Amino acid sequence: MNNIGKNIRMLRHKNGWNQGEVAKRLNISIPAFSKIETGFTDINISRLHQIAGLFNVSIIEILAKEGDAPIPEKVDELNELKEKLLAREQDLLSLQKKLIELYEEVRKK
Numbered sequence: 001m002n003n004i005g006k007n008i009r010m011l012r013h014k015n016g017w018n019q020g021e022v023a024k025r026l027n028i029s030i031p032a033f034s035k036i037e038t039g040f041t042d043i044n045i046s047r048l049h050q051i052a053g054l055f056n057v058s059i060i061e062i063l064a065k066e067g068d069a070p071i072p073e074k075v076d077e078l079n080e081l082k083e084k085l086l087a088r089e090q091d092l093l094s095l096q097k098k099l100i101e102l103y104e105e106v107r108k109k
Contacts, residue, residue, distance in 0.1 A: 004062055007063075007064065008051060009037050015055065058075065060078060
């Protein structure tokens, strides 16, 4: 069982749910959920987001490995990286806008 599966299983037990209850809430079959929990199948980001929402936890909490830094530190790090990514995306949009303006200017000549 992988860490993601272990964490999902722990969350399921914490809520007192069996695999069937969780599968029903996720609108998937029990065998499909069992494969996620045992790590037999890889989980995609949309399913991971859905599971995190079901258990009312962050995706980071599901992805965390034993011995990882405490979740608040990871959340702070993630938020910092998101801010940096947003700044880069804004720079990219600005450069794209300039490129389009230059292209239109050249095209008019």
